[in-house]
Amino acid sequence: MAIVTLEAMKAELGILDDVDDTMISAKIEESQAWLESFLGYAIADEYPDTVPADLVMAVKMQCAHMYENREATIAGVSIQLVPNGVDDIIANRRRYSFDGA
Secondary structure: OOOOOHHHHHHHHOOOOOOOHHHHHHHHHHHHHHHHHHHOOOHHHHOOOOOOHHHHHHHHHHHHHHHHOOOOOOOOOOOOOOOOOHHHHHHHHOOOOOOOO
């Protein structure tokens, strides 16, 4: 189950029309799945009542990135990592296992 609604994501992106609704919905699902693969758990299962705001923000950040940068490469642009980005949130919330379980 997606923790970010289409309406919330469109507001985050500043999109007012419905042209890309199908694509944005897919990007939300893809972003959450990507995040969960690094976290080691399904977010909605781990937090059935209230999802922490930082995980909601991480899904929105990843989704915005995937929507706005649909290609694997960018040419002619300087790129920097954003402080307190998705990687930082994952590091704080990740379930680590070193015993093979």
